[in-house]
Amino acid sequence: MEEKKLQELLNNMTEKEKLVQVFQLAACCYEEDFTPNFTGPMRDIQVDDTLKKTAGSVIGLLEPEEMQRLQKLCASGPNHIPALFMLDIIHGFKTIFPIPLGLACSWDTELMQKTCRVAAREARASGIHATFAPMADLVRDSRWGRVMESTGEDPWLNARFAEAAVKGFQGEGVGEKDSLMSCVKHFAGYGAAEAGREYNTVDMSRGVLRDMYLEAYHAAVEAGCRLVMTAFNTIERVPATCNKWLLTTLLREEWGFDGAVITDWNSMNELLAHSVAGDGKEAAGKALKAGVDIDMMSGHYLFDLGKKMEEEPELRPLLDQAVMRILRLKNEMGLFEDPGRGTDPKLARQLYLCEEHRALALEAAHKSMVLLKNERVLPLKKECRVTLAGSMAGAENLLGGWSFTGDAQDCITIPEGLKQIGANVAAPRHGWIDMDEVCALARQSDVTLLIGGEPVEETAEANSKTNLRLKEEDRKLLYSLKEQGSRVVLVVLSGRAFVLSDVEPYCDAILQAWFPGTEAGRAIADILYGIAQPEGKLTISFPYTEGQLPLYYNGFRTGRPQKEEALTGGEINEVDEIYVSHYIDCQNKPLYPFGYGLSYTDYAYRDLKLSSEYMYPGGTIQASVKVKNTGERVGREIVQLYLCDPVGSVVRPVKELKAYRLLELQPGEEQECIFTISEEDLKFWDNEEKKVLEPGRFIVMAGPDSERLLKSEFVYKLKKER
Ligand code: GLC
Numbered sequence: 001m002e003e004k005k006l007q008e009l010l011n012n013m014t015e016k017e018k019l020v021q022v023f024q025l026a027a028c029c030y031e032e033d034f035t036p037n038f039t040g041p042m043r044d045i046q047v048d049d050t051l052k053k054t055a056g057s058v059i060g061l062l063e064p065e066e067m068q069r070l071q072k073l074c075a076s077g078p079n080h081i082p083a084l085f086m087l088d089i090i091h092g093f094k095t096i097f098p099i100p101l102g103l104a105c106s107w108d109t110e111l112m113q114k115t116c117r118v119a120a121r122e123a124r125a126s127g128i129h130a131t132f133a134p135m136a137d138l139v140r141d142s143r144w145g146r147v148m149e150s151t152g153e154d155p156w157l158n159a160r161f162a163e164a165a166v167k168g169f170q171g172e173g174v175g176e177k178d179s180l181m182s183c184v185k186h187f188a189g190y191g192a193a194e195a196g197r198e199y200n201t202v203d204m205s206r207g208v209l210r211d212m213y214l215e216a217y218h219a220a221v222e223a224g225c226r227l228v229m230t231a232f233n234t235i236e237r238v239p240a241t242c243n244k245w246l247l248t249t250l251l252r253e254e255w256g257f258d259g260a261v262i263t264d265w266n267s268m269n270e271l272l273a274h275s276v277a278g279d280g281k282e283a284a285g286k287a288l289k290a291g292v293d294i295d296m297m298s299g300h301y302l303f304d305l306g307k308k309m310e311e312e313p314e315l316r317p318l319l320d321q322a323v324m325r326i327l328r329l330k331n332e333m334g335l336f337e338d339p340g341r342g343t344d345p346k347l348a349r350q351l352y353l354c355e356e357h358r359a360l361a362l363e364a365a366h367k368s369m370v371l372l373k374n375e376r377v378l379p380l381k382k383e384c385r386v387t388l389a390g391s392m393a394g395a396e397n398l399l400g401g402w403s404f405t406g407d408a409q410d411c412i413t414i415p416e417g418l419k420q421i422g423a424n425v426a427a428p429r430h431g432w433i434d435m436d437e438v439c440a441l442a443r444q445s446d447v448t449l450l451i452g453g454e455p456v457e458e459t460a461e462a463n464s465k466t467n468l469r470l471k472e473e474d475r476k477l478l479y480s481l482k483e484q485g486s487r488v489v490l491v492v493l494s495g496r497a498f499v500l501s502d503v504e505p506y507c508d509a510i511l512q513a514w515f516p517g518t519e520a521g522r523a524i525a526d527i528l529y530g531i532a533q534p535e536g537k538l539t540i541s542f543p544y545t546e547g548q549l550p551l552y553y554n555g556f557r558t559g560r561p562q563k564e565e566a567l568t569g570g571e572i573n574e575v576d577e578i579y580v581s582h583y584i585d586c587q588n589k590p591l592y593p594f595g596y597g598l599s600y601t602d603y604a605y606r607d608l609k610l611s612s613e614y615m616y617p618g619g620t621i622q623a624s625v626k627v628k629n630t631g632e633r634v635g636r637e638i639v640q641l642y643l644c645d646p647v648g649s650v651v652r653p654v655k656e657l658k659a660y661r662l663l664e665l666q667p668g669e670e671q672e673c674i675f676t677i678s679e680e681d682l683k684f685w686d687n688e689e690k691k692v693l694e695p696g697r698f699i700v701m702a703g704p705d706s707e708r709l710l711k712s713e714f715v716y717k718l719k720k721e722r
Contacts, residue, residue, distance in 0.1 A: 067127025116168025388570025401460025
């Protein structure tokens with residue numbers, strides 16, 4: 001439909017129809033026997049036929065045939081405006097992939113794009129038009145249950161994954177029948193909740209917000225996402241849901257975003273609890289002025305905005321603007337011409353868990369796993385006698401949080417996976433953590449597989465916790481097994497970085513498996529027996545203890561760094577080891593750093609070289625490093641390149657990831673990795689909200705993780721000296 005027609009349509013709409021257009025109804029309201037059981041203002045909702053027919057968008061899911069019926073109903077309203085159906089499709093629809101924090105450890109953005117493409121095809125055929133993904137929140141604190149939805153602690157890598165996800169969901173464009181509109185979230189900075197406590201205050205300088213937290217949301221907008229979801233938290237003491245600088249000045253005027261802004265669930269109502277609004281009218285007015293277009297489930301746009309506009313008629317054009325943004329999205333999807341476009345129950349059921357999709361889920365699960373320790377015990381041989389034990393050994397739901405559209409029944413469990421590959425496994429009959437029986441079986445075995453971690457229901461939203469250790473029963477089992485001399489391989493199923501420092505010394509190997517999705521058990525078995533290689537590397541630091549959190553690799557040096565963190569080159573006073581930034585009862589460093597991961601082969605790095613010792617305006621520098629596979633097995637190594645800007649107009653991170661390569665190496669093979677460093681890589685946001693490039697030294701580092709790094713350096717000069 002042409003823009004002119006959309007404008008005419010808007011002019012034909014009553015105020016009531018406009019208010020319903022910016023309101024999002026829950027799909028369950030359409031069920032025959034529905035009775036409102038919502039909290040907040042929605043508890044009074046009267047879901048009559050008019051509301052059902054004119055709701056601008058619907059959150060939730062019914063059977064595909066039901067979704068078709070629903071759309072026909074919605075499009076039968078007075079102005080025949082179809083509804084948008086939206087849902088959280090975070091890491092798969094029916095075919096579930098590893099949680100994003102796991103998939104990110106593949107460092108494979110193409111894989112991310114492919115998994116999102118599959119999710120889009122399954123979901124669109126099922127009647128969904130938009131997904132509330134990617135979650136682009138930067139995270140530094142695994143006490144927060146939602147780290148599982150993030151891709152980790154690095155701004156630049158998160159940005160690469162966010163743009164890959166948007167491209168995957170939206171495919172060739174949202175007008176395609178197999179595309180989902182992507183809604184990047186939670187704008188902005190939700191991952192910085194103080195103390196990792198869910199929904200807690202977020203407060204940081206605008207410089208850190210820009211330099212660290214905004215990059216991935218911006219990348220999603222640049223990649224063309226069509227929606228942005230506001231975060232529950234405050235930014236500079238103003239809740240994101242009514243933060244005009246965030247939603248209008250930054251998002252629309254600076255970044256040029258032209259889609260629609262939707263609140264998070266009931267977050268408009270939460271403006272009252274935040275104490276920035278005295279009632280629903282004030283909340284609705286503040287949100288509309290800030291730039292919110294769709295109200296998810298608070299009801300204040302539906303119930304209160306009309307009254308607010310009587311008091312402030314100058315809000316009416318803002319309502320029209322919000323409605324137009326929503327109509328344009330529907331128009332981009334071709335829903336006016338064909339409300340049911342893309343919904344195809346028969347196709348949907350052919351796509352669900354099809355062979356091709358399950359194969360991708362297996363590949364993604366393989367690549368998401370990270371080998372943290374291996375004292376020559378993995379890979380296991382087929383004939384190896386194995387005891388299976390641990391609180392998570394029999395877990396049926398290995399799909400992870402935010403996978404409610406999937407079905408745990410479809411998930412390959414660990415016992416099933418081991419059975420599929422013909423492993424020689426003894427399982428306790430009296431329970432996976434029955435100490436006597438497990439220890440007795442282990443005495444007759446070569447290796448014990450101890451499966452620990454956290455059940456899926458302890459992860460994701462509203463699951464912050466302060467104890468990040470294995471369950472006590474697993475730790476006791478481990479200590480007893482070691483006492484009797486058993487060899488133990490620990491497999492960790494978790495949605496976050498666990499504290500493993502108290503168990504690491506007792507384990508012969510540790511595999512971080514995350515929640516691997518539909519093919520979980522098979523993928524774990526394949527990795528343990530070497531049918532697939534562990535290739536993943538961490539995108540979140542694993543703390544030595546909870547007391548270190550928040551913990552991340554790219555922090556500031558401080559004025560009293562420990563000797564090992566101090567800059568080489570004598571720029572600072574002699575460092576002592578007492579009056580420096582440290583703990584008296586714990587190391588500063590993580591147990592396992594960002595970028596770390598082992599494999600079944602080994603690699604040697606040498607010869608980091610730069611193409612020049614100077615870079616000038618408009619120029620670039622090539623950095624090359626040689627990497628050799630010194631083991632007996634083929635492997636894929638993630639070669640990482642970091643930069644450090646040792647002197648800036650503001651303090652600068654001790655190092656920042658700027659590039660990486662996925663290098664396939666045969667045993668004995670050596671390859672040279674070449675990276676091009678550009679001026680863009682040297683820039684940062686200063687305290688005047690400018691992205692600047694300052695002349696001076698830059699330290700270049702390359703290696704297998706953020707700690708084991710070869711170093712070199714160059715100087716960026718504004719002009720060549722004669
Ligand atoms: C939740 C989450 C958000 C999700 C929304 C809809 O509270 O914060 O990520 O998209 O509600 O389910």
